[in-house]
Amino acid sequence: MEAQFITKDAGLTFWLARPQDFDEVALDSGLVVDGGQTVVMEGLRVCMSERGHGVAGVIQQVTDSYVKQVYPSVNTKRLTRGDNPPPEKLSKFTVLAQRAILTLCGEAESFKGFVLGLRAKLDTMEKLNDNKNCLVAVKDSHQLKALLLDPDLSSRLQLPGGAIIQDWQPLKPIESNLEILERRNLTWLANCASDKPTFMSFHTPAYPIPFNGGSLRFNIDMFGANLSLARKALIAHLEQETGEFHKCVLVNIYMPQTIWEGMREFCEGHEGVKQCRNYWSQLFLEQEIP
Ligand SMILES: CC(C)(COP(=O)(O)OP(=O)(O)OC[C@H]1O[C@@H](n2cnc3c(N)ncnc32)[C@H](O)[C@@H]1OP(=O)(O)O)[C@@H](O)C(=O)NCCC(=O)NCCS
Structure with missing residues (x-):
């Protein structure tokens, strides 16, 4: 399967992930649910050597705009986290439950x-x-x-x-x-x-x-x-x-x-x-x- 280019952002190049990329890619994936209104984020991963430099933030922004482009009806993103982030990292979210x-x-x-x-x-x-x-x-x-x-x-x-x-x-x-x-x-x-x-x-x-x-x-x-x-x-x-x-x-x-x-x-x-x-x-x- 040929790789499909998505965009460049913050010095990074984004492609649609393919099965054969699994062992290398930093990636983010989502599932469109709730009758097409919501994207639920499923998997987020950055390779060890690139962690702690904000890469996960850039991938998430790129994924948000890609989802919006392919599924214009999506107006909400939902995700779960188990890493207890500090309040400043949560300011852009509504905390629905714990x-x-x-x-x-x-x-x-x-x-x-x-x-x-x-x-x-x-x-x-x-x-x-x-x-x-x-x-x-x-x-x-x-x-x-x-x-x-x-x-x-x-x-x-x-x-x-x-x-x-x-x-x-x-x-x-x-x-x-x-x-x-x-x-x-x-x-x-x-x-x-x-x-x-x-x-x-x-x-x-x-x-x-x-x-x-x-x-x-x-x-x-x-x-x-x-x-x-x-x-x-x-x-x-x-x-x-x-x-x-x-x-x-x-x-x-x-x-x-x-x-x-x-x-x-x-x-x-x-x-x-x-x-x-x-x-x-x-x-x-x-x-x-x-
Ligand atoms: C969690 C992980 C993706 C973070 O990657 P990173 O590039 O080192 O992330 P950073 O610490 O530089 O943070 C970058 C941004 O991602 C956000 N982020 C970090 N961990 C996150 C998580 N688990 N879920 C959602 N966002 C997360 C940070 O809040 C930060 O947001 P900001 O841009 O709004 O400030 C990476 O450590 C990893 O791959 N871990 C193993 C897999 C994993 O635990 N995935 C998460 C659950 S699916």
Whole structure:
């Protein structure tokens, strides 16, 4: 495939990235969502030797104008960041929400024992509290559609910035985005107390990352601030996926800030699967593209 020239800016030359460029390029990519109004930034990368000189800022400006040129209906950019930037770096954005992240890691073979331990802890807690909250799988696209397109969903689940954030990618729960969510092969759970759930979670199938010489990353996104359901959801998601685990596994659990400490305590005490990063968070930002 021949490289397609885009522009020159700040002494840099920009081309449309091709698969064969992957190992070299500094790059930025986006996905047009929300019925063509929003671009969600997906991947931003600058090669090691060029970092810290503002290259990421230039790429983002060039990408914004390129997106606007190809998709004139786009008027908003949305992105998530996990690097806790200082306030001056955020002045051009509206901060829509912040979610807490609990990161655990361990060798694949340790996860079975970890989950058994969590289940034993949960059983003790539930007996003490006589807790009847339960979770059910959202199995087909019909059920998922009913769940996600319910107009009360955002307020009941306190969706961050009114969006469902799937593995760092924020999407409004609207019909045109359902197809994007469906092709991600997510496994969904919601509480079964009523047909108006107050808790929802899903996991993305584990995928390879370079961490530690080659690992898997497993992401669980949780919406709704019910700690008891969040504990159950964690167990259920891990139980469904641990059979696929191999090598080292990094688990990121994204959740409302109010339940982070409770989840951290729930997960502590196992020899093989440990918290491997202090509290960190996901910032959800929005910027107009004029
Ligand atoms: C994050 C990364 C792209 C930053 O590249 P860089 O060229 O060193 O960035 P700089 O520190 O010089 O900052 C340049 C601009 O990019 C912005 N920026 C830095 N990190 C960013 C991030 N994660 N998301 C969005 N913007 C970011 C800075 O705020 C700055 O903005 P400004 O121009 O408005 O001042 C680079 O360190 C990298 O490739 N890291 C590994 C991959 C990664 O973590 N990507 C981000 C998540 S997808």
